[in-house]
Amino acid sequence: MPLGFRDVPARVTTGAFILHSGLEKWHGNEEQAQGIHGMASGAFPFMRRVPPTTFLKVLATAEIGIGAALLAPVVPNKVAGAALTAFAGSLLAMYLRTPALHKPNSVWPTPAGIGVSKDVWMLGIGLGLLADRARGGDDT
Numbered sequence: 001m002p003l004g005f006r007d008v009p010a011r012v013t014t015g016a017f018i019l020h021s022g023l024e025k026w027h028g029n030e031e032q033a034q035g036i037h038g039m040a041s042g043a044f045p046f047m048r049r050v051p052p053t054t055f056l057k058v059l060a061t062a063e064i065g066i067g068a069a070l071l072a073p074v075v076p077n078k079v080a081g082a083a084l085t086a087f088a089g090s091l092l093a094m095y096l097r098t099p100a101l102h103k104p105n106s107v108w109p110t111p112a113g114i115g116v117s118k119d120v121w122m123l124g125i126g127l128g129l130l131a132d133r134a135r136g137g138d139d140t
Contacts, residue, residue: 003073003077004132007077007129007132010125010128010129011070011071011077011080011129012070012071014070014084014122014125015066015067015068015069015070015071015080016067016071017067018063018066018067018070018084018087018122019063019064019067019068019070019071020067021063021067022059022060022061022062022063022064022065022066022067023060023064025056025059025060025063026057026060026061026064028056028060030052030053032056033052033053033055033056034052036052036055036056036059037050037052037055037056038052039094039098040055040059040094041055042097042098043093043094043097043098044093044094044097062087063087065083066080066083066084066087069083070083070084077129077130077132078129078130080129081125081126081127081128081129081130081131081132082126082130083126084122084125084126084129085123085126085127085129085130086126087122087126088119088120088122088123088125088126089123089126091116091119091122092116092119092120092123094116095109095113095116095117095119098113098116100112100113101113101116101117102117
């Protein structure tokens with residue numbers, strides 16, 4: 001199904017944001033790699049086996065791919081939405097698994113967690129893209 005006009009704002013803003021983030025990480029240094037890897041491996045201990053610089057490159061590649069998919073009008077909403085939902089879901093899982101990012105026994109963020117908690121908007125957009133046109137309507 002062709003990309004509807006109403007899909008463009010969410011896909012362009014989210015895609016550009018994620019693409020930019022991936023490009024920044026692609027050129028990241030050892031200190032950035034260690035910081036991001038430390039946070040991720042704290043939430044997902046199996047990631048400790050991955051070297052920090054490798055982790056940063058893989059994360060950068062994923063972000064570049066997801067950002068590009070969101071920006072490419074030939075990529076269907078369901079595909080772009082699935083990628084965005086999976087990505088945002090993993091970020092929110094990391095948020096919930098890192099006690100310092102949210103208040104005890106709560107989903108509400110601590111000051112340290114505000115930046116990550118805001119990734120919930122990406123989950124909402126991803127789910128919206130997945131649900132879009134499930135009803136069979138066309139709003140191009």
